[in-house]
Amino acid sequence: MSIHPTAIVSTKAILGENVTVGPFTIIHDNVEIADNVVIESHCELGVTNQRTDDRPLVVGCNSHIRSHSVLYACSTFDSNFVTGHRVTIRENTIAGKNFQVGTLGDIQGDCIIGDYVRFHSNVHIGQQSTIGNFVWVFPYVVLTNDPHPPSNIMQGVTVEDFAVIATMSVVLPGVKIAGGGLIAAHSSVNRDTKENTIYAGSPAKAVGETSKIRLKDGSRQPAYPWPKHFKRGYPEEAIRILESIASDYE
Amino acid sequence: MSIHPTAIVSTKAILGENVTVGPFTIIHDNVEIADNVVIESHCELGVTNQRTDDRPLVVGCNSHIRSHSVLYACSTFDSNFVTGHRVTIRENTIAGKNFQVGTLGDIQGDCIIGDYVRFHSNVHIGQQSTIGNFVWVFPYVVLTNDPHPPSNIMQGVTVEDFAVIATMSVVLPGVKIAGGGLIAAHSSVNRDTKENTIYAGSPAKAVGETSKIRLKDGSRQPAYPWPKHFKRGYPEEAIRILESIASDYE
Amino acid sequence: MSIHPTAIVSTKAILGENVTVGPFTIIHDNVEIADNVVIESHCELGVTNQRTDDRPLVVGCNSHIRSHSVLYACSTFDSNFVTGHRVTIRENTIAGKNFQVGTLGDIQGDCIIGDYVRFHSNVHIGQQSTIGNFVWVFPYVVLTNDPHPPSNIMQGVTVEDFAVIATMSVVLPGVKIAGGGLIAAHSSVNRDTKENTIYAGSPAKAVGETSKIRLKDGSRQPAYPWPKHFKRGYPEEAIRILESIASDYE
Structure with a gap:
């Protein structure tokens, strides 16, 4: 265990073996960190708000959380979780194995994320999003959820296994991105897509099979x-x- | 008053009753914080530059500034101001009551913002923007100001009361978004819009009344x-x- | 020299005369800072990863690095380098004189940047990008590099001297933005452009000469x-x- 003397770690937090905590990082009460995890500097883990309850933030073994990241309580990340810098992940996010989320990622909570998912820098994942396994999401992609903002209706986006959403695309509320599909850069997807199919444009249209x-x-x-x-x-x-x-x- | 021992608070700063300052936060000289304000960790308040003068940063009562935020001097926020994490707000921003700005928001200064305004995550508000009351701005929206960049001409955007600008839309310089209007996601607005009207596309066109x-x-x-x-x-x-x-x- | 007592500065780092290091900033071993440089609070300089080697982070004289920024080792910035807040610049970035990069900028490394370049807030510069002199890149612009993501093929973008890329445009992999050209806001550029020509739309088309x-x-x-x-x-x-x-x- 290597906790930097400037780090502020609650005595109620549970830290496994061989955990490193960097300078100026804060770990609140309701946090459970498994073995062999690196938490870099200037982070804050276990943040609470009016939507959090007693469930802890759980970070699986062999994870690496880069500097300036903020993770809320009531979220769980399986083993080999990796973040870039200044990532924000709110409450009720459940992520599978080896989830990677790049610098500036903003996950709004109430999300389910499968195994081996890759979010590149600066994605915005709205509440109620459901992400399959081996999904790729590229920079400045937004998964929305409100069909007529502002409202109390929330229709999360679903992204199926092996789907790829390229840079600066918007997925509109309630849309399902089918397995193995490719959303081209700068698209706006307003209806469910077909498997292994490329969509492009705003609104996005099918432009062929990905195998082409x-x-x-x-x-x-x-x-x-x-x-x-x-x-x-x-x-x-x-x-x-x-x-x-x-x-x-x- | 609860100032964390690691916080660095200028003796010239004026703090009201029941103010909380989190760890590793810096409050510079020219800052006035009213009663019942929470300032979380890793923030910097009262930043100066070559455009700031003696006017302080003023934060109204019952405000909540989340971690890693940076607020410049010469700006004023009325009561019940709320930020997400890593918000940056520069000099000469004047905001009304209960302004909320989400995580990663970047307000470039020289802006006027009305009462009860809501900016979701990761908005970019150019200098000379004028925002009415009860306005909603969603993630990755950019309000621009330079009609032929780079130049010394600045034509700020105006957004009237109750207008809504959805995700990843750009409003071009000098454009007025009329009251009660809705700019659909992923639009680019290059001319003034009509009240209570929906605009979509790039360039955005009127596609009907919002009441539809x-x-x-x-x-x-x-x-x-x-x-x-x-x-x-x-x-x-x-x-x-x-x-x-x-x-x-x- | 003015190093704040809370800053953590490696004894192996080389600091010139009249260097200021703000509170809660970390400077690692392999960092060389020239004279008259200001490094604000909450920064981390000289970050290493599996792609960095013994080459240091070099910051030229008269530079100003604003708060919460993260700069990796193996990158070099010539004199008068200026950042906004929360900038992230990874390894193997070589920038010329007076490079300015705004708040939230995310430079992925393996980039060459000329003299007098201006990146406004929140740009995303993919690996293998080559930027000329006096280039302007505006907020939420993304320079991509992978022609069929995810893959191991990387085709960086080239931006020639005096070119301007306006807000929220995407430049697709391998594309060259020719000298003096203007990419209008919210465009998606999928092929090489002509000098001094305006491109707009998605996909972007030539719409006239910039002199118009x-x-x-x-x-x-x-x-x-x-x-x-x-x-x-x-x-x-x-x-x-x-x-x-x-x-x-x-």
């Missing part, structure tokens, strides 16, 4: 399903899943 | 004007105004 | 090339360059 896109590495192999050629940064057990998915498409 | 939109709660009641059905989170005196507005439309 | 745009100051003079009328905030030697550029167009 060829890798720009000279191989002319299909770029999708992406598990056929991309496994960088995943842990071993995820790579096995990616390989079996890829072989399904042979 | 029906609530998706099964009631089939009009979703706009929104004060008819939405009053969550407003203080009592604001709710009275919202109720009188709503009854005008009966 | 007239200054809205009553003069009716051309607004582009912008060095003819705009020199605010540049140091003397840059103003001389801007003046010579402007006279070429007489």
Whole structure:
């Protein structure tokens, strides 16, 4: 255990073995950190508000939380959770294994996130979003939830397994992004999409199957399903899943 | 008064009764905080630059400033001001009662903001913006000001009372968003809009009256004007105004 | 030298004369700060990761790094570097003289940035971006790099001298924005552009020469090339360059 002397760690917080806490970081009462977790400087973990109850913030083993991040109570992150800098994740977020969320990510809470999900920098995930496994969300994407803002109606977005939402796209309330689909950059998706299909534009329209896109590495192999050629940064057990998915498409 | 021992609070700053200052927060000389204000950790209040003068940062009573926020001198916030995390508000911002600005908000200064205004996460408000009362601005909206960037000409945006600007819309320099109007998500507004009218697209076009939109709660009641059905989170005196507005439309 | 007593500065870091380090700021081992540099509060300089090596973070003289910023090792900034608040700049970023990057800027590393470049708030600069001299990038612009995300192919964006990319535009992978060009707000650029030409829309199309745009100051003079009328905030030697550029167009 290595807690920097300037860190403020509640005696009620539960810290596993080999946890590192950086300078100027605050860990409140209702926090449970598993083994081998690094929490960098200037973070605040276990924030409470009028929507939080007694459930703790749980951070799984081998996680890495980068500087200036803020995580609320009543959220759970499975093992190998990784954040960029200045990430904000609110209450009632439940994330699976090896969730990665980039710098400036803003997860509004009340979300379910599957295993091996990747959010790049500066995504905004509205409340009631449901994210499958192996999903990719790129910078400045917004998942909305209010069909006629401001209102008390909340219709979260659903993103199915292996779907990819490219930079600066908006997904409108209640929309389902189907498995293996690709939302092109700068799109606005206002209705449910079909599996393994590319959507582009505002409002987004289907423009073909993802398998039509060829890798720009000279191989002319299909770029999708992406598990056929991309496994960088995943842990071993995820790579096995990616390989079996890829072989399904042979 | 509860000032954390790690906070750095200037002896020249004026703090009211029952003010809380969190760990690692800095309050500079020219700051006046009214009663019952909570300032969370890692904030910096009263920042100066070459555009600030002797006028203080004034924060009204019952305000709540969340962690990692940065507020400049020469700005004034009336009572019940609330911020999310990592908000940045520069000099010469004058905001009315119960202004709420979400996480990552970036207000560039030289702005006037009315009463009961709501900015969701990650809005960018250019200098010379003028915002009315009860306005709603959703994530990743940008209010611009330079008609031919970069230049020395600045034409701020005006947003009138009860207008709503949805996610990831850009309002171009000098444009006026008329009262009660709705700018749909992912729009780009390049000319003045009409009252109680929906605009969508890039460039945005009028697509009907806001009263045509029906609530998706099964009631089939009009979703706009929104004060008819939405009053969550407003203080009592604001709710009275919202109720009188709503009854005008009966 | 003025290092706040709460700052944590490695004894291996090299600090020039008249360097100011604010409260709660961390400076790691592999950092070289030249003379007359101000580093504000809550920053972290010299961050390392699995992609950094022994090369230090180098910050040139007369620079100003605002609060809550995070700069990685293996990057070099020439003199008069200025950041806004909460800027993140990763490894292998090489920037020329008087680079200014606004609040919330997110530079992903592996970038080359010329002299006198201006990034406004909240830009996202993907890896492998190459930015010329006197370039302007406005808020919520994203420079992408992956032609079929996620993949291992990276095709960075090139932005040539004096080009301007307006608010909330996306530049797709491998695209070159030609010198003196103007990308209008809310555009999506999917192919190389021509010099001194305006592009707008999604996908962006050429809509005329930049010289057609007239200054809205009553003069009716051309607004582009912008060095003819705009020199605010540049140091003397840059103003001389801007003046010579402007006279070429007489």
